[in-house]
Amino acid sequence: MDTHINVTRSHAKKRVISKGNSTFKNNLTIFLFIAPAFIVYAVYVLYPIYSTFNYSFYKWDGMSEKTFIGLQNYVQLFNDSIFLSALTNNTWVVLVSIFVQIPLGLIMALMLFAPIRGIRLMNSVYFFPFLMSTVAIGLLWVLMYDPINGVINQLVTLLGFENVSWLSESNTAMIAVLLVVVWQFSPFYMILFKAAIVGVPEELYEAAEMDGANTLTKFIRITFPMLIPTIVSSSILAIVGSLKAFDIFYIMTGGGPNHSTEIMGTYMFKQAFVNFNMGYASAIAFLMFFIALIVTIIIQLMDYYRKKKGEFS
Amino acid sequence: MSMVMKKISLYIIALLLLIFTGYPFLYMISTAFKSQNDFFEKPFSLFSSFNLENFASVMEMGLSRYFFNSILVTIVAVLVVMFIGALASYPLSRMNFRLNRVVFLLFISGMMLPIHATLIPIFKLTENIGLYDTLWALLGPYIAFSLPISIFILTQFMREIPKALEEAAKMDGCTHFGIFWRVILPMLTPALMTVLIYNFIHLFNEFIFALVLISSPESMTLPLGLQDFRGEFSVNVPGLMAALTLASLPILVVYLFSQEKVVKGLGGGAVKE
Numbered sequence: 001m002d003t004h005i006n007v008t009r010s011h012a013k014k015r016v017i018s019k020g021n022s023t024f025k026n027n028l029t030i031f032l033f034i035a036p037a038f039i040v041y042a043v044y045v046l047y048p049i050y051s052t053f054n055y056s057f058y059k060w061d062g063m064s065e066k067t068f069i070g071l072q073n074y075v076q077l078f079n080d081s082i083f084l085s086a087l088t089n090n091t092w093v094v095l096v097s098i099f100v101q102i103p104l105g106l107i108m109a110l111m112l113f114a115p116i117r118g119i120r121l122m123n124s125v126y127f128f129p130f131l132m133s134t135v136a137i138g139l140l141w142v143l144m145y146d147p148i149n150g151v152i153n154q155l156v157t158l159l160g161f162e163n164v165s166w167l168s169e170s171n172t173a174m175i176a177v178l179l180v181v182v183w184q185f186s187p188f189y190m191i192l193f194k195a196a197i198v199g200v201p202e203e204l205y206e207a208a209e210m211d212g213a214n215t216l217t218k219f220i221r222i223t224f225p226m227l228i229p230t231i232v233s234s235s236i237l238a239i240v241g242s243l244k245a246f247d248i249f250y251i252m253t254g255g256g257p258n259h260s261t262e263i264m265g266t267y268m269f270k271q272a273f274v275n276f277n278m279g280y281a282s283a284i285a286f287l288m289f290f291i292a293l294i295v296t297i298i299i300q301l302m303d304y305y306r307k308k309k310g311e312f313s
Numbered sequence: 314m315s316m317v318m319k320k321i322s323l324y325i326i327a328l329l330l331l332i333f334t335g336y337p338f339l340y341m342i343s344t345a346f347k348s349q350n351d352f353f354e355k356p357f358s359l360f361s362s363f364n365l366e367n368f369a370s371v372m373e374m375g376l377s378r379y380f381f382n383s384i385l386v387t388i389v390a391v392l393v394v395m396f397i398g399a400l401a402s403y404p405l406s407r408m409n410f411r412l413n414r415v416v417f418l419l420f421i422s423g424m425m426l427p428i429h430a431t432l433i434p435i436f437k438l439t440e441n442i443g444l445y446d447t448l449w450a451l452l453g454p455y456i457a458f459s460l461p462i463s464i465f466i467l468t469q470f471m472r473e474i475p476k477a478l479e480e481a482a483k484m485d486g487c488t489h490f491g492i493f494w495r496v497i498l499p500m501l502t503p504a505l506m507t508v509l510i511y512n513f514i515h516l517f518n519e520f521i522f523a524l525v526l527i528s529s530p531e532s533m534t535l536p537l538g539l540q541d542f543r544g545e546f547s548v549n550v551p552g553l554m555a556a557l558t559l560a561s562l563p564i565l566v567v568y569l570f571s572q573e574k575v576v577k578g579l580g581g582g583a584v585k586e
Contacts, residue, residue, distance in 0.1 A: 029489045030404040034416060037401035037460055044457030045423055048434035055433060062437075108330060114323050122327055124569070125335040127576065131564045133518035135536035136557045139543060140341050143550055151340055154356045187334070191576050215319075244427045247520045251540065268429050273525060278433055289430035296425045 049289060055282035062278040073283035083284065086255075086262040089174065093245050093263065096178045097185065097238035102231065104182065105189025110219075112194055130187040138251030141180045142167065167253055170260040177252050177261055184248070185241070189234050196230040197223065236299050243292050264288050345555040352551050367555035374545070375530055376556055379538030386448050386534065387516045390455035394463050394512055395505055397456075402467035403493050407479070417468070423461030428521055439526050450526040451534070455519065459512045466511075470504035471497065510578025514564055535560050 056073055058066035077083050108126050112119055129137070144150050145166040153163045166176040204222045213221065246265035249255060255262035255270065264284060272281030343359045344352060351362050404410065405417050435454055436445075444450040474497060482492045523537040533541065539560055546553040568575045 026408075027410065030408060030410050033404045033489070033493070034401045036397040037420075037464070038416070040397070040453065040457050041420065041423070041460050043438075044435060044453045045426065045431060046419070048431035048438075049426075051434035051437075052430055062433075107326070111323075111327050111330060114327065116320065116323050116327060118327065122331060124572065125331055127568075128338055128565070129334055130579065131514065131568055131575075132561050133520070133536050133539075135518070135520050135539050136560050139539060139553065140337055140557055143553065144337065144340065146550075149353070149356070149550060151356055183333070183337070188579070191580050195580065240425050246429070250520075250524075265427070265429055268432075269521075272433055273436075282433055285427075285429045285432060288427045292425050292427055292430075296422065 052282045052285050052289070055279055056286045058279040058282075060279040061276045062272075063276075066279070069279070073280050074287075076280065077283055077287065082259050082262060083264075083267060085259060086264045086267045089261065089263045090242065090245070092174065092178065093181065093242040094239050096182065097242050098235050100178075101182050101186050102189050102234050102238060104186040105234070106193050106227070106231075108186060108190040109193035109197055110223075112190075113197060126190055127187045129184050132184075134184070134247035135251055137180065137184055138248050141176075141183075142252055145176055168257050170258050173253055173257060173261045177249060180248060180252065181245070185238075189238075192230055192234055193227065196227050200226045239295055240292065243288065243295070341554050341561075342558050344551050345558045347551045349549065349551060364551075367549075367552045368559060371542070371552060371556040371559065374542070375538065376535075376542075376559060378531070379533050379535045380559075382448050382533060383517055383535040386451050386455065387513055390452055390459065390516055391509055391512045393452075393456050394459045395508055398460055398463035398508065399467055399498065399501060399505065400493070401460075402464050402471055403489075403497060405464065406468040406471040407474075407476075407497075417464075420464045421461050423458070424465065426461075428458065432521070432525055435522070436525050445526060446528050446532055448527070448532045448534075450532075451519075451522055454522045454526075455516050459516065462511060463508045466507050467501065467504050470501060474500055506574060507578045510575055514575075514579060517564065 055066075057068060057070060059069050059072075060066040108122075112123055112126075132140075144152050147153060147163055147165040147168070150166075152166070157163060164172060166172050200223060204226075205218060208218050208222060244265070245263055246269070249261055249263050249266050250269065253261040255266035265288070268281050268284040268288065271277045271284060339359060343361075345367055346360065346364050347355075347362050348364050348366075351358070351364075355361055401420070405413060405420075431454075439445045439450045439453075478496050478500075479492050482496050487495065518536060519534070520536045520540075523534045524540075527533055527537060530538070530541065539556060542553060542556050546556070
């Protein structure tokens, strides 16, 4: 990779040009290749992050003059019980992603290798939820959770229980939404695990069978250890994805009832585009960015040390 | 005996998972075909009636417009991303220069970024350049937010292309762009397919930028339009189900025709062979 930049110089057909000139030409080429993507990215991603950081020090309704108020937005944020409960709810999303979605995804993937018929059907149907738009999923489940006409409550009635207003009671709303999150994203982890299981060498199982291992032993001793890297990367994706959660909560509950399903994304949206507290919303948004950044750095460091340890052992 | 028991329990688990993942779809599609009466009287019946009225009425109410908008903005954004993403990935994966690592990290760290961190400035920018409430307001954010994963996939793939091919082209006096266009790009097809599928599905389903940047029905994309339908169909559940069914159809059809490609595409860079 190192040598070929200078190779341009040795073109047989070109006249000999000075080294400085050729480096300049090379840099220009590189610049022209990267510029279109970089300009769009800078305008719509990099600069807006800086602006958000900047706005977060102001009191601003989005229209009139901004008033500089220093760190006041951040101070207010950590005394804002709604924000703190949003933070807790985001943590719940992370935990459910890791401890429910990933195991369920693993079970679904394992079923695709089970010695039974209907694998092709399972392979298609299990993946369906992941293809649907989050908005459509949200609306579909809102109708299924409907207190009177929803199919879930009709089943509940059929079984002889009282109807439950799943999405409009504080103690059931969060669980009801999280179930939908699990429904939507488990198939994603299924495909990650499926790819990993295919990668486990067949000889390992053959050797284990010779030693008389049963299915459970084979899973614990062979499959599971081979899947650990996938579990780690799935957990990373789950954490990062959970911090970005918004659509499904916005559609299904809008953060209600009584903020019981409020997450940082819905709260930021409300502050910015309903209450027009753009400065305060920017502080929430920047904090979301900051949390994502810290998580990313921790993951990178862990990865770095894991690789370093691997080199010496 | 235990062998039979094991088989039976496997079938039970498989069936429960099938019901869990598949039943909501069955419910959605079968309700879409019901009349209002049927919906109230026979909530559990599957395909008891075959009533196409709901589909016709949602198409009339503007669903076709939303479809058109969504497909248009998605296709334009994905094509631009494929081109400028591939352009940027070329030097990032195959050339050595001082800022390479920094630029690459800046791009791919965008994968971790919560969209909310850019929402207010993008809203203000869109207002200032006069694109607010037009379909084209979405183009910039859609392209920018698709670049990280696309560059990640493309650079991974480009690193594997043998250097020798490039050297040969250089001997023949090809410029860098010539090499990119005639040597690299044709070999990139599988990676570009992954980029296409991944971004198409994600952008077709995108919601938050549409919510913030668009307000009038003429410019709405499908997810935003569906959300708008909700108010109008609050009493007509089969009608809303018909809209949801139609909205989910294109991607389900694509999936049924090219399952492996879609699965691989949606795995993004995460699923490797």
